[in-house]
Amino acid sequence: MSVQVKNWSVFFEKNPVLQNIDLEFNGNGIFAVIGPSGCGKTTLLKSINRTAELDHGFNCGGTILLNGEDIYQKNDAASIRRRVGMVFQTPVALPMSVRENVLFGPRYFGEKNKQKLSDICERSLKQAGLWEEVKDKLGQPAGELSGGQKQRLAIARALAVEPEVLLLDEPCSSLDPASTMLIERLLTQLSGTLAIVLVTHNLFQAKRVAHQTLLMMAGQVVEYGPTEQLFSKPSRQETADFISGLTW
Amino acid sequence: MILRSFLDRFLLAVFWSAGLVILLVLTGIIGYLLLRGGSSLTLEFLTTAPKGLPLGTGGGVLPAIKGTLMLVLIAVLAAAAPGLITAIYLSEYGESSKFRALVNITIQCMAGIPSIVTGLFGYAFFVVYLGFGISLLAGGLSLGIMIFPVIVLTARDALLAVNEQYRLAGAALGVSRWYMLHRVIIPQSAPAILSGILLAMGYAAGATAPIMVTAAVISAGMSGGLMEPVMALPYHLYILFSQHISMEKAYGTALLLVLLLLFLNVTALLLKGQHGKGGY
Numbered sequence: 001m002s003v004q005v006k007n008w009s010v011f012f013e014k015n016p017v018l019q020n021i022d023l024e025f026n027g028n029g030i031f032a033v034i035g036p037s038g039c040g041k042t043t044l045l046k047s048i049n050r051t052a053e054l055d056h057g058f059n060c061g062g063t064i065l066l067n068g069e070d071i072y073q074k075n076d077a078a079s080i081r082r083r084v085g086m087v088f089q090t091p092v093a094l095p096m097s098v099r100e101n102v103l104f105g106p107r108y109f110g111e112k113n114k115q116k117l118s119d120i121c122e123r124s125l126k127q128a129g130l131w132e133e134v135k136d137k138l139g140q141p142a143g144e145l146s147g148g149q150k151q152r153l154a155i156a157r158a159l160a161v162e163p164e165v166l167l168l169d170e171p172c173s174s175l176d177p178a179s180t181m182l183i184e185r186l187l188t189q190l191s192g193t194l195a196i197v198l199v200t201h202n203l204f205q206a207k208r209v210a211h212q213t214l215l216m217m218a219g220q221v222v223e224y225g226p227t228e229q230l231f232s233k234p235s236r237q238e239t240a241d242f243i244s245g246l247t248w
Numbered sequence: 249m250i251l252r253s254f255l256d257r258f259l260l261a262v263f264w265s266a267g268l269v270i271l272l273v274l275t276g277i278i279g280y281l282l283l284r285g286g287s288s289l290t291l292e293f294l295t296t297a298p299k300g301l302p303l304g305t306g307g308g309v310l311p312a313i314k315g316t317l318m319l320v321l322i323a324v325l326a327a328a329a330p331g332l333i334t335a336i337y338l339s340e341y342g343e344s345s346k347f348r349a350l351v352n353i354t355i356q357c358m359a360g361i362p363s364i365v366t367g368l369f370g371y372a373f374f375v376v377y378l379g380f381g382i383s384l385l386a387g388g389l390s391l392g393i394m395i396f397p398v399i400v401l402t403a404r405d406a407l408l409a410v411n412e413q414y415r416l417a418g419a420a421l422g423v424s425r426w427y428m429l430h431r432v433i434i435p436q437s438a439p440a441i442l443s444g445i446l447l448a449m450g451y452a453a454g455a456t457a458p459i460m461v462t463a464a465v466i467s468a469g470m471s472g473g474l475m476e477p478v479m480a481l482p483y484h485l486y487i488l489f490s491q492h493i494s495m496e497k498a499y500g501t502a503l504l505l506v507l508l509l510l511f512l513n514v515t516a517l518l519l520k521g522q523h524g525k526g527g528y
């Protein structure tokens with residue numbers, strides 16, 4: 001799997017939010033995006049699955065390629081969104097049962113076979129590390145789950161439609177340390193078979209799980225490289241300042 | 249500190265007494281109606297047609313009950329579906345389009361039209377132009393026009409009140425808006441939408457002006473034909489009262505009408521209270 005972002009800019013009305021972003025993720029693994037609040041991390045993430053354009057006043061320039069295919073060329077945003085899953089900062093449990101949450105996408109995409117649906121449900125929940133906790137209450141309202149469970153349910157719901165890339169926008173920011181650890185372990189496991197882009201405010205989290213890290217500031221790329229290198233031998237002064245806590 | 253806590257208490261007292269006044273007014277009205285009309289609100293009153301000379305001095309209001317129910321039914325049948333479709337358009341589609349802004353303003357303006365003007369329009373359009381005559385159909389449709397904006401606005405707000413995160417989560421999965429609507433947004437907002445429809449029905453049941461010139465007469469048979477004039481509770485009340493036919497019966501009719509509206513409104517409130525419950 002490769003994601004190439006070329007000369008990508010986003011404006012809301014006339015305000016530039018992202019400016020000439022160039023970057024490339026190749027293969028599976030976890031790619032962390034860090035940067036100060038308001039620098040455009042969420043906008044970058046939402047550009048990759050074409051949900052940014054849902055916001056009022058969105059304008060863009062440049063190209064984003066998914067396995068070499070220009071995702072903004074076709075008018076079909078839905079098929080891109082299906083291939084690029086996204087999990088948000090606040091855990092979202094749809095107002096229905098745990099099972100129906102997971103099967104929300106597959107049912108829409110036409111899966112009717114009961115056995116297959118039940119397989120998808122089990123596989124996705126296992127991948128999301130939630131199966132053991134919910135296997136006896138699949139029919140219960142998802143709203144009754146804890147915050148950490150809801151976030152893993154959101155991951156399971158995204159995985160159920162078998163995306164090629166999974167985007168996560170500060171998935172742990174509303175969770176306690178134990179749930180955070182659980183999700184980090186889960187992401188590490190998933191990264192063997194999936195390309196994951198993780199926006200995080202927690203530099204330690206980026207350090208712990210990410211193979212590559214991207215630092216953004218004010219809508220531009222500051223530095224991008226292997227996590228190890230970015231944190232130990234940053235090549236730009238801004239990066240050094242940011243990771244030592246001077247600029248955030 | 250002391251001053252601040254005094255201010256808080258003072259404001260609390262103000263708000264509390266405002267609530268109390270409203271409660272007193274409502275119980276006062278109902279109490280007074282009970283006192284004046286309670287005795288005439290008998291089973292016979294509910295199940296017989298008006299009698300006597302002038303008509304209405306005796307008997308009951310059965311045809312008026314039937315007429316009002318039929319008028320409200322036609323109004324709701326005519327206004328609910330277009331109202332819901334408009335509300336869905338306003339809340340879910342046509343973001344930031346000029347046309348949507350225009351529709352929003354139009355609906356607001358429609359909501360502000362005095363009901364007697366709606367009645368005049370109904371008269372000109374349904375009664376005269378379409379040739380329906382003074383009839384159940386013309387009155388029901390006029391009431392439908394009157395409650396249409398109420399249904400649109402309450403349904404729109406009910407839809408907009410559904411957690412925006414659901415929409416985003418759905419979009420991020422690549423499902424269509426319609427799928428999101430019928431599996432999440434509409435079920436979530438259904439109690440509030442229904443509650444709005446009930447309120448609109450209450451509004452239609454109590455309205456006199458739009459039917460005065462399009463549908464209602466002092467005396468009508470109970471054939472219930474769409475093209476026949478009908479009797480209706482608020483109009484009956486108006487005639488009994490304004491022509492001094494029978495104060496006792498007028499108060500009985502008023503009491504009945506208020507109880508009907510109270511029933512509709514309380515059901516609407518209960519429905520709305522359910523919103524967001526149910527464990528999800």
Ligand SMILES: Nc1ncnc2c1ncn2[C@@H]1O[C@H](COP(=O)(O)OP(=O)(O)OP(=O)(O)O)[C@@H](O)[C@H]1O
Nearest residue numbers: 012017036037038039040041042043044055056057
């Ligand atoms: N829908 C929008 N309309 C207008 N401006 C927007 C919109 N979304 C984001 N912006 C602006 O774009 C900039 C980047 O926003 P974005 O949400 O991408 O930042 P972020 O890096 O994710 O911040 P945070 O770390 O606080 O989540 C901000 O200045 C924000 O005000």
Ligand SMILES: [Mg+2]
Nearest residue numbers: 041042043169
């Ligand atoms: Mg953000």
